[in-house]
Every structure is written in C-alpha cells, then in structure tokens.
Amino acid sequence: MTARRRPLLPTLVLLLGALYCLFPVAWVVVAATKGSGELFATPTFEPGSSLLGNLGDLFGYREGLFWTWVANSAVYAGVGALLSAAVSGVTGYALAKYSFRGRDLFFNALIAGVLVPAVVLAIPQYLLLSEVGLTDSYLSVLLPSVISPYGIYLARIHAAASVPDDVVEAARTDGAGETRILTSIALPMMLPGLVTVFLFQFVSIWNNFLLPFIMLGDDRKFPVTLGLYTLLNQGNTTPALYTLVVAGALVSVLPLIGLFLLLQRYWRVDLLSGSVKA
Amino acid sequence: MRTRSRPTTAGAAPYAFAAPAVVLFALTFLLPIGYALYLSLFRVEVSGLGLGRGSRREVFAGPGNYLRALTDAELGAGVVRVLLYGGLLVPVMLGLALVFALLLDEERAPARGFARLAIFLPYAVPGVIATVLWGFLYLPATSPLNQALRALELPEVDFLSPTGIYFALANIAVWGGVGYNTIVLHTALRAIPRELHEAARIDGCTPLQVALRVKLPLLTPALVLTALFSVIATLQVFAEPTTLAPLTNSLSRTWTPLMKVYQDAFARGDVHSAAATSVLIGLGTGLVSFGLLRVARRFGGLR
Numbered sequence: 001m002t003a004r005r006r007p008l009l010p011t012l013v014l015l016l017g018a019l020y021c022l023f024p025v026a027w028v029v030v031a032a033t034k035g036s037g038e039l040f041a042t043p044t045f046e047p048g049s050s051l052l053g054n055l056g057d058l059f060g061y062r063e064g065l066f067w068t069w070v071a072n073s074a075v076y077a078g079v080g081a082l083l084s085a086a087v088s089g090v091t092g093y094a095l096a097k098y099s100f101r102g103r104d105l106f107f108n109a110l111i112a113g114v115l116v117p118a119v120v121l122a123i124p125q126y127l128l129l130s131e132v133g134l135t136d137s138y139l140s141v142l143l144p145s146v147i148s149p150y151g152i153y154l155a156r157i158h159a160a161a162s163v164p165d166d167v168v169e170a171a172r173t174d175g176a177g178e179t180r181i182l183t184s185i186a187l188p189m190m191l192p193g194l195v196t197v198f199l200f201q202f203v204s205i206w207n208n209f210l211l212p213f214i215m216l217g218d219d220r221k222f223p224v225t226l227g228l229y230t231l232l233n234q235g236n237t238t239p240a241l242y243t244l245v246v247a248g249a250l251v252s253v254l255p256l257i258g259l260f261l262l263l264q265r266y267w268r269v270d271l272l273s274g275s276v277k278a
Numbered sequence: 279m280r281t282r283s284r285p286t287t288a289g290a291a292p293y294a295f296a297a298p299a300v301v302l303f304a305l306t307f308l309l310p311i312g313y314a315l316y317l318s319l320f321r322v323e324v325s326g327l328g329l330g331r332g333s334r335r336e337v338f339a340g341p342g343n344y345l346r347a348l349t350d351a352e353l354g355a356g357v358v359r360v361l362l363y364g365g366l367l368v369p370v371m372l373g374l375a376l377v378f379a380l381l382l383d384e385e386r387a388p389a390r391g392f393a394r395l396a397i398f399l400p401y402a403v404p405g406v407i408a409t410v411l412w413g414f415l416y417l418p419a420t421s422p423l424n425q426a427l428r429a430l431e432l433p434e435v436d437f438l439s440p441t442g443i444y445f446a447l448a449n450i451a452v453w454g455g456v457g458y459n460t461i462v463l464h465t466a467l468r469a470i471p472r473e474l475h476e477a478a479r480i481d482g483c484t485p486l487q488v489a490l491r492v493k494l495p496l497l498t499p500a501l502v503l504t505a506l507f508s509v510i511a512t513l514q515v516f517a518e519p520t521t522l523a524p525l526t527n528s529l530s531r532t533w534t535p536l537m538k539v540y541q542d543a544f545a546r547g548d549v550h551s552a553a554a555t556s557v558l559i560g561l562g563t564g565l566v567s568f569g570l571l572r573v574a575r576r577f578g579g580l581r
Contacts, residue, residue: 007388010381011389013378013381014378014381014382014390014393017374017378017393017396017397017456018389018396018397020453021396021397021453021457022396022399024408024411024412025399025403027411027414027422028411031414031420040417040419040420041419043422044415044420044425045422087302088299090295090296090298091295091296093295094292094295095296098291098292098295100292103292103296106300106303109303109307109308110303113303113307115510115564115567116307116311116560116563116564117513117556117559117560117563118514119516119540119556119559119560120310120311120314120556120560121306121310121314123539123549123552123553123556124310124313125306126543127313127317128309128310128313143305146302147302147306149303152299178291182291182295203401203402206404207404207405207406209404209405209406209517209520209521210516210517214544225404225407225517228406228410229406229520229521232410232413232524232525233524236524245410246410246414249407252404253403256402256403256404257399257402257403259402260401260402264395264398
C-alpha cells in the first residue's frame with residue numbers, strides 16, 4: 001500500500017471489504033425469489049418469480065414449524081441472555097466492589113472457564129442432564145447458557161469503571177442496605193455495559209449449534225439454525241426443500257440484521273482492558 | 279484494579295451476590311469437567327450377547343481410552359486437518375482485520391461508517407446460516423464464479439473438492455469473524471493517544487509509516503488476544519463442516535476432532551472414549567492458549 005497523498009486507495013480497500021461481506025446477503029435476497037426449478041438453472045443474480053410461493057411453502061411447512069423454530073430461538077437467546085446479563089451484572093458488581101474471601105479464586109476459575117472448549121463440557125452436560133431427565137427440554141439449552149465467564153468479566157470491569165466508590169459509600173452513610181445499593185444505584189449505572197453483555201450473549205446463544213444439536217431430539221424444540229440444518233440435510237433426498245432452506249435463511253437473517261443495525265452503537269469492545277464503550 | 283477493602287458492615291452481601299454465579303458455574307463447568315475426567319477412565323465391558331441388563335458393566339480402564347485416542351489414525355488426521363484449516367484461516371482473518379482496522383482509523387478515508395457496519399454485519403449471521411449461504415455460492419450449479427467461467431468457456435473451479443474444502447471452510451470463518459476482530463482492533467487503536475500519531479506526522483511520517491511504526495507495535499497485545507480467541511474457536515470448529523457435509527462428499531463425519539467426538543458419543547454410543555478425546559482436545563486447547571498468553575505477557579500489554 002502506497003497511500004501517500006491518495007485517500008482513494010484506503011476507501012477502495014474498505015469498500016471491497018464491505019462488498020465481500022454483503023455479497024452472500026445480497027445473494028440470499030435474490031435466491032429466495034427463485035422457485036425450485038430456477039434455483040439451479042438460472043444465473044446467480046437473476047431474480048426468480050416465486051418469492052411469495054417460497055415464503056408460503058416455508059410458512060406452511062408442517063403446520064408452521066418454521067415459526068416454532070423462530071420462537072424457540074427467541075426464547076433461548078432472549079431469556080438466556082437476559083438471565084445471563086442479570087447474573088453477570090450482580091456477580092461483576094460483587095467482584096469489583098467488595099473484597100471477600102475466595103474472590104480471586106472464583107474469578108480465576110471463571111477466567112479459566114473461558115478457555116474450556118465447549119465440547120469438553122457438552123457431552124458430560126448432556127449425560128448429567130439425562131440423569132435428571134432434562135435432556136430434550138427447553139431447560140437443557142437454557143441452563144448452560146446462563147453462566148457466561150466473558151459476560152461476568154466484562155461486567156466486573158464495567159462496574160469498576162462506572163460505579164464510583166464514593167457513591168456507594170455515600171449511599172451506605174445514608175443508611176441504604178447492600179441490596180438496595182445494588183438494585184437502585186449500581187445496576188442502573190452499569191446499564192449500558194449490561195446491554196452489551198446482553199447483546200453478545202444473545203448472539204452467541206442464537207449462533208450456538210453444538211449445544212442444541214446435542215441436547216435436543218424433538219424438532220418442535222429446535223432453534224431456527226438447527227431446524228434449517230435438518231432441512232438442508234433432507235435436501236439430499238428431497239431437493240425441493242432447498243428453496244425452503246434459502247427462504248428460511250433469508251427470513252431468519254433479516255430480523256437479526258435489523259436488530260444489529262438498530263443497536264449498533266452498543267457494539268464497542270476493547271478486549272484488552274475489557275472495557276465496554278457505549 | 280483498585281478495590282479498597284470494605285468495612286465489615288457489608289457482611290454476607292458479596293457472598294449472596296456471587297452465590298448464583300458460583301452455583302451455576304459449579305453445575306455447568308466444574309461438575310461436567312469432573313464427570314468427563316471420571317468417564318474417560320472407564321470403559322464398558324460387554325458380556326455374552328450384550329442384551330440383558332447386567333451384561334454391560336463399567337470397568338476401570340486407566341489410561342486405556344487415552345492411549346487409544348492418541349493412537350487413533352482418524353483423530354490424528356482430524357487434528358492435521360484442523361491445523362491446516364486454522365493455518366489458512368487465522369492469519370488471513372487477522373491480517374484482513376488489521377488492514378481494515380488501520381484504514382478505519384484513517385480519518386481522511388470517506389465511507390468509513392458504511393464500511394465499518396458492512397464488515398461487522400456477518401457477525402450477526404449464525405454459522406449455520408453463513409454456511410448455507412456460502413454453500414450455495416460454492417455449488418457448481420449456483421456458483422456465480424463458475425457460471426461466469428462457463429460463459430467464458432474456461433475450466434470451472436471445484437470449491438468443494440478435498441483440497442478446495444479447506445479454502446471453502448476457511449472463507450466462511452473469515453467472512454463471519456473478520457468484522458468482530460476488526461472492531462476489537464479498531465477499539466484498541468482508538469485508545470492510543472492522538473498525540474502519538476500527531477507527533478509522528480509532524481515529524482514527516484506518511485500515514486503508512488505511522489500505521490506500521492507507531493500503531494502496529496501498540497496493537498500487538500490486542501492482536502495476540504484476538505489470535506488467542508480465534509485459535510480457540512478454530513480448534514472447536516463444528517457447525518460449519520457439519521452443515522456443509524450434506525452438500526459434498528469431501529467432508530467425512532469425522533472431519534474435525536470435535537465431529538469425531540460427536541460420532542463416538544452419539545453415533546457409536548461410546549461416551550468413554552468420547553470423554554477421553556474431549557479431555558485431550560481441552561488439554562491441547564489449554565496448552566495453545568497458555569503459550570499464546572505467555573507471548574502476550576511478554577509484550578506486557580495484558581492485565
């Protein structure tokens with residue numbers, strides 16, 4: 001790169017990167033309009049004629065199973081991320097603002113937890129949950145998603161940075177109890193950081209494939225990713241399902257992209273200092 | 279981190295606040311890890327035809343499962359495949375992320391806001407969906423590149439050949455991960471005091487020289503951390519090859535070590551050897567992470 005006095009080159013490179021990243025999204029918008037005859041027969045970016053037909057087929061597939069998957073994903077990711085943000089907030093505050101016995105031990109164990117690969121956990125988690133009869137249930141996907149070492153780590157740094165010791169001290173002098181300080185002073189102050197924790201956890205649960213893949217058997221409990229995977233898998237023998245997969249990919253991606261654009265100002269992470277800049 | 283010691287009036291409060299996380303951590307991390315270690319030391323012995331209730335019993339296997347896993351040719355091949363895949367993916371992804379982050383930091387470049395958003399966008403797309411999108415872009419019948427090559431009467435590219443599959447999978451991961459890493463590196467760049475580049479610029483440095491001599495060295499710790507997370511994610515690759523497998527014969531059901539663990543546990547029903555393999559994967563990941571963290575600490579930027 002010889003970008004001496006030419007701001008053109010940096011812009012060009014950035015736009016190429018943007019094009020690369022938008023390309024598959026543009027493809028799925030076009031491909032979703034193609035009927036099963038057209039998908040494999042017409043030029044890639046030539047729009048087809050059966051968008052409504054594809055959507056109708058998708059929504060009608062096994063009495064609206066697709067919407068069940070979407071709702072399931074929303075439950076897993078929404079409830080899971082909400083609980084996770086709450087637990088992370090409270091724990092992060094406790095770790096940042098109190099010194100208590102076992103604090104460092106607990107924190108170090110958590111950090112080590114970030115490094116434990118999902119698979120080392122997933123199989124024994126499955127076996128343990130099956131001991132108590134919880135596999136193939138909503139809880140089997142929700143429970144392991146609540147604790148997020150990374151979320152607690154972010155919340156701890158955020159509590160240290162955004163809740164001043166003086167404010168906590170003053171509230172104490174005024175006679176506020178510890179729980180009241182937490183709920184009416186500290187957590188509201190940490191809210192922007194907790195929104196970021198929520199978003200990261202939401203995306204990571206929504207994207208998680210291994211856990212539901214291992215835990216769930218009944219396809220009425222599948223999240224949308226696992227549902228589309230099974231459709232793609234069946235496409236081998238029933239190629240007509242491919243148009244459903246493409247339409248399903250479009251319908252499941254558009255709301256995510258909308259949410260993403262809406263909340264983009266919260267996505268600022270500095271991994272190094274762990275700070276969350278909202 | 280500054281944390282003054284508190285007067286004892288706080289009493290049990292911190293314990294009560296940390297309790298839910300401690301309990302959940304114990305249940306979802308410590309207990310399963312312990313159980314995996316326990317399982318890995320046993321094996322099932324089948325007597326008779328293996329039909330009656332008492333015909334299957336667990337016997338102590340010692341290091342047996344580990345020895346079998348370590349000498350398993352398919353697992354070894356899987357490790358090599360993942361290393362090749364990661365060797366392609368991690369440098370390309372971080373290299374691109376670094377270039378994008380430095381360019382986004384270059385104030386004179388227009389369209390930065392749009393590019394930043396577009397590059398980060400794939401982060402919102404689940405790996406399975408990303409694989410579906412790219413999978414169709416790879417299929418000979420739907421690939422735009424191959425359609426163009428056909429129109430020009432040139433030989434087609436087989437993205438899903440046994441060799442092409444490494445590039446195909448790496449591309450999906452680069453596409454999904456480059457934006458996240460760009461944002462992390464860009465945030466780290468913005469934390470560098472402006473005066474540093476101002477001074478270098480006044481001394482006559484070109485933007486490129488500022489980027490290479492001032493910004494890059496200060497970014498090293500952030501790069502090591504993003505590398506660490508990328509390597510951990512790479513070693514655990516599962517969703518993408520599993521999703522792509524129905525579209526090609528190049529991906530076996532045991533293509534990566536993690537897929538092998540899944541097959542062992544759920545297709546073959548041998549949770550003991552699956553547990554041993556997953557413990558080995560965990561140890562391998564830990565070793566790599568530890569090594570990278572040591573590098574990071576040497577550069578002094580890690581708190």
